[in-house]
Amino acid sequence: MISIIMPAKNEAEGLRGLLPKLRARFPDAEVIVVDDGSTDDTASVCAEAGVVCLSSPYSMGNGAAIKRGTRAATGDILVFMDADGQHDPALIPQLLARLDQGYDMVVGARGSDGQASLHRGLANGLYNRLASWMTGHKVADLTSGFRAVRADKFREFLHLLPNGFSYPTTSTMAFFRSAYPVAYEPIPVYQRVGTTSHIRPFRDGIRFLLIIFKIATLYSPLKLFVPASFGFFGLGLGYYLWTFSTVGRFTNMSALLFSAAVIIFLIGLVSEQITNLTYRRDG
Structure with missing residues (x-):
């Protein structure tokens, strides 16, 4: 069984269109939405769609939501995706197919046209090159939140994940360090639905770089x-x-x-x- 985990903060508009698609395509999957202190109708939209919603009384961060969802999930395979409509549920089988080829993590890799802006694309390119140098492996998309992993392997690194942004950075580098095979699957990314991104480019860009160097000291000091x-x-x-x-x-x-x-x-x-x-x- 697969568990589909989506961190959501004020993503009611995106979930209204996304959850029915998930239910129609994966009727047997466990769908978990982690409501990270939303002030909109995120919880009620989940209730209408009949999916599990883990609500927080206040925002604890994207990484904290991922950790809460992972602990609650019962599936052998975990699929992480955004709740804002950028990720197409129809692409999930592509990730799962790569897992069947012997990989422990498959990451949906965005192309240059999938970046939110030019400076975000340049920053992500820098992060990818730094991570590739530190790990000794080709890292095609270090910060993609669309990925499928084996649950038992992912849970080994929950204590390493930050509560804020960039759980993808930490988990990717931890998988490489532990010699768990990682694959990248090219995917398109669509325009997000609802409010603007919660990522602040300059502040979170510095955080991404700090996280890379923190993980490097744990990965290959x-x-x-x-x-x-x-x-x-x-x-x-x-x-x-x-x-x-x-x-x-x-x-x-x-x-x-x-x-x-x-x-x-x-x-x-x-x-x-x-x-x-x-x-x-x-x-």
């Missing part, structure tokens, strides 16, 4: 610490060569830069060991 260590070592060496050629001595600043390089490298080694323990599997 040496990829961050080793370049930083070599950077400080290079500065120390360059400064030493300059001071030796000009004043003929080894300065305290050179010693400080060399010490910083060693300390950063050792921190990276310790972080790498912590990461290995975090992802250790004992049956």
Whole structure:
């Protein structure tokens, strides 16, 4: 059985058109709408459609809604999608078909025409390249909220998911780190229904970048610490060569830069060991 989970905050208008389509195409699926403190008719629309609605008394964030929905779901396969009409239920079988090919997560990857705006598209492109470098795998769409995953695998990382935006970032990189196969399925994205997006490009863009680097320290810390260590070592060496050629001595600043390089490298080694323990599997 599959469970379809949709976080919703004031998405009554989008749900009115989306829920009947889901019910018609997947009559046996468990549909869960997580009402994240909505002030519109989201809960009543869900009741009319006969789907489960988990309501929060106040907004706790997109990631918190995903976690609540995941804990309540009973299906072996979880499908996450937006409640604003951007994702077509007719595309869900494509994601499920890729899961049957041996993948543990299939992400609906948006093309350039599926981005909400030019700056959002450029930002997502940057995130994809950074994540690809950190994971060593091609990341086609790091922030897509349309994905299908195996429930038991996804629940392993619930404690890592942030309560705010970018649960896709965290879950994607965690799956790669744990050697769970991830596939990308190209999908079209439609114009959202209702209010404007809850994502604030500048504020949440900075948050996305911070999350990438936070996850990188959990995913592959040496990829961050080793370049930083070599950077400080290079500065120390360059400064030493300059001071030796000009004043003929080894300065305290050179010693400080060399010490910083060693300390950063050792921190990276310790972080790498912590990461290995975090992802250790004992049956």
